[in-house]
Structure formats: C-alpha cells, structure tokens
Amino acid sequence: MRKWLLGTVALVLVLCGGGVAALVYYFTRPPLDVRADFDRPLAVPPIAVGKIDAEGRRVFDLRAQPGDSDFGHGTTRTWGYNGAYLGPTLRAERGEAVAVNVRNDLGETTTVHWHGMHLPAAMDGGPHRPIPTGGSFRAAWTVDQPAATLWYHPHPSERTETQVYRGLAGLFIVDDDEPAQRALPHDYGVDDIPVLVQDKEFSGGQLSMGGRFGSDIGVLGDEILVNGTPRPYLDVRSGLVRLRLVNASTARIYNFRLAGGRPFALVGTDGGLLDRPYMTEHVRLSVGERAEIVVALEPGERLTLRSERSLGGDLESRFNGGQDAFDILQLRAAATLTPATLPKTLVATPRLDPARAAQTRDFVFQGREISGRGMDMSRADAVVVKDTTEVWNVANGHDTPHSFHIHDVQFQVLQVNGQPPPPELSGWKDTVFLEPKQRYRIIARFADYADPTTAYMFHCHVLKHEDEGMMGQFVVVEPGQQPRLHG
Ligand code: C2O
Ligand code: CU
Ligand code: CU
Numbered sequence: 001m002r003k004w005l006l007g008t009v010a011l012v013l014v015l016c017g018g019g020v021a022a023l024v025y026y027f028t029r030p031p032l033d034v035r036a037d038f039d040r041p042l043a044v045p046p047i048a049v050g051k052i053d054a055e056g057r058r059v060f061d062l063r064a065q066p067g068d069s070d071f072g073h074g075t076t077r078t079w080g081y082n083g084a085y086l087g088p089t090l091r092a093e094r095g096e097a098v099a100v101n102v103r104n105d106l107g108e109t110t111t112v113h114w115h116g117m118h119l120p121a122a123m124d125g126g127p128h129r130p131i132p133t134g135g136s137f138r139a140a141w142t143v144d145q146p147a148a149t150l151w152y153h154p155h156p157s158e159r160t161e162t163q164v165y166r167g168l169a170g171l172f173i174v175d176d177d178e179p180a181q182r183a184l185p186h187d188y189g190v191d192d193i194p195v196l197v198q199d200k201e202f203s204g205g206q207l208s209m210g211g212r213f214g215s216d217i218g219v220l221g222d223e224i225l226v227n228g229t230p231r232p233y234l235d236v237r238s239g240l241v242r243l244r245l246v247n248a249s250t251a252r253i254y255n256f257r258l259a260g261g262r263p264f265a266l267v268g269t270d271g272g273l274l275d276r277p278y279m280t281e282h283v284r285l286s287v288g289e290r291a292e293i294v295v296a297l298e299p300g301e302r303l304t305l306r307s308e309r310s311l312g313g314d315l316e317s318r319f320n321g322g323q324d325a326f327d328i329l330q331l332r333a334a335a336t337l338t339p340a341t342l343p344k345t346l347v348a349t350p351r352l353d354p355a356r357a358a359q360t361r362d363f364v365f366q367g368r369e370i371s372g373r374g375m376d377m378s379r380a381d382a383v384v385v386k387d388t389t390e391v392w393n394v395a396n397g398h399d400t401p402h403s404f405h406i407h408d409v410q411f412q413v414l415q416v417n418g419q420p421p422p423p424e425l426s427g428w429k430d431t432v433f434l435e436p437k438q439r440y441r442i443i444a445r446f447a448d449y450a451d452p453t454t455a456y457m458f459h460c461h462v463l464k465h466e467d468e469g470m471m472g473q474f475v476v477v478e479p480g481q482q483p484r485l486h487g
Helices: 002-016 018-028 160-166 179-183 315-319 463-467
Strands: 058-070 075-081 089-093 097-104 113-115 136-142 148-153 170-175 192-200 223-226 232-238 240-247 254-258 264-269 272-280 282-285 290-296 302-307 325-338 359-366 382-385 388-396 402-406 411-416 431-434 439-446 456-460 471-477
Touching: 075 160, 089 097, 148 160, 148 240, 148 290, 160 463, 170 240, 192 325, 223 325, 232 240, 240 282, 254 290, 254 325, 282 290, 359 402, 382 388, 388 402, 388 431, 431 439, 456 463
Parallel strands: 058 097, 089 170, 192 240, 232 325, 359 388, 382 471
Antiparallel strands: 058 075, 097 136, 113 148, 148 170, 192 223, 240 290, 254 282, 254 302, 264 272, 264 290, 302 325, 388 439, 402 431, 402 456, 411 439, 456 471
C-alpha cells in the first residue's frame, strides 16, 4: 500500500512538473565520459611573425571575420581571425615594440584583449575600446615580460561568451633569451605544441549555446575541439614533447591527466616558466588559465591526454560539469624518437614580498557580484599607485566555481586558505581558479603604466559571469593623481 502510494506520487510529480522531470532525468543521467576515436590530425595554428615597419616595430594584422568550418557536423558557421576559426599564433620577443591592427568584419561590435600582457590600459582592448563593425583598432606596446603562453580574445560588453564560443581566440607567445627556453622542446608545431582546448555543443550542425540543465556557469559542451580539431591525434618524433595547454572554453574546468596516471613535468604557468620542472599526474585549468607541460614518450606508443573529474563529488559539481571526463588528444610516438632530456632547473623568479605591499584589498565573489557590486564602467573599484605592490585577498563565498583574472599584471599566489600554494600555483599567474568556498591571497606589482582616464579590468573569467557583470575596474595612477573615468 505504502509502496503503491509513493510510486503514484513520484509518477504524478514526474508527469506534472517539467522541472521535476528534468531533475529526475538529471539525477539518473551519469556524468559524461566522452571517448574519442582520434581520427583527425591535430591542426596547429600558423605562426604570424608580422612585418617590421620603418620604426623597427613588429606589426601584425588581424581581421575578425565569419567563415565555415568542418568539425564533422557538416558545414558549421564560425568566426575566426584571418580564417574561419581561431586565429594565428602571434609571436614576439621580450623587448620588441609590437603593433596589432585589428579589423572587424563580424557584423557586430567586438574588441580584442591581450590576455596576460603587461601593457598600457589604452591598448588593453577591454570593453572601453569597442571596434564597431567595419571599423578597426591599432594596439601598440613594447613587450616586456618573461617568455610565456598568452592569448588574445574578444572582450566586448556582454558579448564575450558568444564571440569566444564562435571561435574568436588565438595565442600570443612571448619569447625571451633565458637558456631554459632553448633547453626545453621549442620547435613550434614539431615538439612544442599549442593545445587550445574548448568544449562545444552542436545542434543541427551549428554551434549551440542551449546550455546544460542546472549549470550555473554557462554552456557545457559534450564535444572537445583542440585548436579547432575534433578527436585529434598528434604524431611525435622526439622523446619529449612540450604542450602549451590553454583553457579557451567559456566555462568548463579541465583536470588534465595522461592515461594510466603517467606523470609528466609541469614547467610553466600563465605568465612564465617555473623555477624547475615539477613532476605531477594532473594539472587543473579553469577558464583562461594556461600550463606548459612536458611529456616523455616511449617509441611506438600511443598515449592519451584526458580530462578527468575537476571538482568535488557534490551535486553542485555535477551540475557544473565537475565530474565529466573527456579524451583530449592522442600522442602517437614514432618507432624511433630523437633523444631529449628535461633540464633540472628553469628560471629564477623573484618573489614579491608582502611586507613591502602598499595596499591590501579584499574581494568576495558571490552571485554575479564582486564584493556586492556589479560592473560599472564609470566606477573605479580600486585606485592603484604606479610602481607599487599590492596584496589582494580574493574569496569565493559560495558553491559556484569562479576564476579570477587581473589585466595588465602577472601575480603570485601567496596562500590558498592560509597555506602555501601548490606547485601549479607557484609561478606567474594572471588567472586563478576560485574553488567553491576557498580563499586566495595574491600579490602583484603594478609597474610602468599609469593612465587616470582608462581602467583595467579584474573579473571572473567564466565568460557568462563576466558578461553578467562579475567584473570590476582598477585604475593605475601617478602618486597623488585622481582617476577620471568617463564610463
Ligand atoms: Cu581573458 Cu579580461 O580577459
Ligand atoms: Cu585579460
Ligand atoms: Cu564566476
């Protein structure tokens, strides 16, 4: 009798409430475990070296444009820079003056932001620098920071998620003359490979942003593209291969592992190399974060890079894709491999000293606000004096994953919940995963560029959150100066 009653109640609930039915469906649907048959060679974005102009400046041209792509779903309409999907890898040396001419042929307003780059606020390409359709923008600055894997992407007000999702993103590799760069695999496209990872959802052959039921972070696709290639494999001819992992998705968090838990060397983070290679079995990247890893291969083997559970075991994690797993890329080693050895040490990174900090600020991420405020282009949330160091305490106040990004600077993580950071957070960072309910203490030096009239941004790099206003502004001024933002 009781059983019968319960069964009826359950049935009535399922039939009556779409929401309840969806919940029941959700609870019974297992997390994704997507296996790939690795039938396409990995595309490697071409390097743009630009042209040297009369002043000795390296000049690149980027045209944001629509195009057609083949992801195995017929013809998919996409966006790209100088092509149908993604963009060329821009590359410049530390110390070089560069300029990028960006032209917008998308049919809607865009901007291009140089994520991770230290540069003047007016060149930063945030929402303050809209490029109208048919218009253009020239960004010019001098590259002055350690060699690193940076990237560029649109940053227009409220449209960043859509524009990145359609394909607008590219790498900007900074080189320097540190001996470690030569000691590591460095032959681009041969043993030094960009691995720009994105998840997609297709509907009727087109990219769809329908979203996943219950996700609080936006689109969570069930297919992976690496450099725009579905199900990719890479032929490798040397014993060591360097992978520049970039999470260029809109929301998804990846926890990269090699099949069988094979250890690999983590050699770099967002803004540069680590002091030394650190052997690990996994590296987790939230949206916008990068890691450089070096993988050792055996002759003739096939080794799969995967992403496995990235968040805890709770319900919130499941809603936000934290228990999904994916095949990412298959490495196919040749029968004979060129021998290569991993250097024992890499670069000596100076540590920023919190005792010298001019300011300490606190930020709490909650809902779609940072410390109770949404984005306002006319408000300076922080006024920073040029050439000073600041400590920022950034906390995630809730269960939703966020990722914290600051423009202009590379920072160091001092503490996570009062403890020293793990090795993967020990190097230069511009973005850090804000795990639910955790506290991060970071330190940055705001050097070289002051501009009281133009703000830099700090924000959640979950692109839906960013578009919904989870963003603040800081202005770097000369001592005694006041900001004058126009909004
Ligand atoms: Cu990668 Cu403000 O952005
Ligand atoms: Cu940025
Ligand atoms: Cu967020």
